[in-house]
Amino acid sequence: MSTSRLGGTGLRLAYDRRVVADELTVAVPDASFTVIIGPNACGKSTLLRALSRLLKPAAGAVLLDGADIHRQPARAVARTLGLLPQSPTAPDGIGVAELVARGRYPHQGLLRQWSREDERIVAESMAATGVADLADRLVDELSGGQRQRVWLAMALAQQTPLLLLDEPTTYLDIAHQIDLLDLCARLHEEQGRTLVAVLHDLNHAARYATHLIAMRGGRVVAAGEPREIVTAELVREVFGLPCRVIDDPETGTPLVVPAARARTGTVLS
């Protein structure tokens, strides 16, 4: 059994009185690239919000390094756990390097505004995400793909061993989606960071994840290595989609191929 710095037990996640998930227990294996998948409104983004301290569980607790994440100071958590939210906003007229530098906030103070270490880490983060050439450009001028890389660079500059990504490929075209996921996989392998991402595309998840958490209706239906858990039965159970699962000819990981429409002519039962 692998160790886990981040996880939750007996979680009840709710917005006001609307309960999204109850009795939820999850663990993020250390040094994994964990991907959470599931149909719309299954509670996957809500789970990520709870894991990142944005949402306080109505019952149960999210544990970070063995202690309740809501009992730890926000700044201390921010030095261990980073998050790239779904739609962050860049202030008007901000430059790329300046935005990436904001990732250093949890490490800074009134008298420690910009150390040599800050400078080095920001440069490294921009190099790792391939945006070093854009350092002096304005964020407003960038394309969607470039902008997402800049945000990722900001999250990297936070230098947290754990990094959470909420649907990082949304609004990107297929080439930029693969580009970003390749980048995430490389960061995971080379820097040894634990990544947790919510993804929409099951095939992306199966290809890139080392650990998959499949959710439906606020429950974890299956969790484990994609090769072991992604089966036609699981996809049918989680998404209600008839399909075949074959080996991805490129990577050997499971590839979900939706079944051709039934000839009887019913649209969807």
Next chain:
Amino acid sequence: MIVIRTPGGVSLRLRPRSLVVGATAALLALAVGVLAVGHGDYPMSPADVLRTLTGGGSPAEEFIVTELRLPRLVTGLAVGAALGLAGAVFQALVRNPLGSPDVLGFTQGAATGALVVVVLGGSSATLAGAAALGGIGTGLLIYLIAWRRGVHGYRLVLVGIGMWAILSGVNGYLLTRAPLMEAARAVLWLTGSLDGRDWSHAGPLLAALAVTVPVLLAAGPALRMTELGDDAASALGVSVPRLRLLLLAAAVLLVSLAAAAAGPVSFVALTAPHLARRLTRAPGTNLLPAAIVGALIVVTADQVALRVFPSQLPVGVVTGVLGGGYLVWLLATERRAGRL
């Protein structure tokens, strides 16, 4: 960007353009101040003013400067700084360039407090106190109504505008109930004026500035993080709801005490942060430049009112006309630039 580092691990990051703009605006405000102190029935040259300020004037000059003219200048500077600062905070809080205390009802609340005293009859000290209470009370009410796991920018704007409408109605009613003479005095107060201000007007506001400026400057970096959105700011370790409450409290205090000192001087809170941002060209919130530019606007507007118009014109008329004009110009140019 200049970086200063000491061997002790202290590092500071400064933006040269912001420094130059801030210093220039501060010097300009002081220069206008010297001219302002020299202006009046007993004219004094700038050299005489400076000599008197440094303790080298005759007893008569001493009295004119420190007791008659300096309080008006200091009140003007403090009101401008408070409004500029509060305006910058509100714009950041509601993430909207139009988010100013004039629009959100806080100033109207201060006016309501003052008008109640006008109707019931009371000294000018009571009036100032009631204005401060009215502003703070409105702030509290808006906070309680808009509160939902920390105040949301959007909700704050909507609740604030609703409050503004209600209080405008209340103020109109109170004006009709006031005796004619008192109503005239009230209208003058409602325009915002620095006439006859003494140290008792400047004192409370200076005290509020002494408390809130260090707090706000310390909260500045966290405030900048909230520009990225609440989620991103929280992920970076900012306690967003607590920060919002702190900022709201500080800004409401400043606006209320500024209104107590000079009446609701319009449009400074809206204009000063924009002007500061344009001049410094720095992205996001710039608290200190906004405060300095605010101070410069109010003392300059007061001088324009005193010198250009023979009958004493309240400073609020000038800031209103200038600020309104600036706003229209801003909207027109932003529209042309395709940003709005």
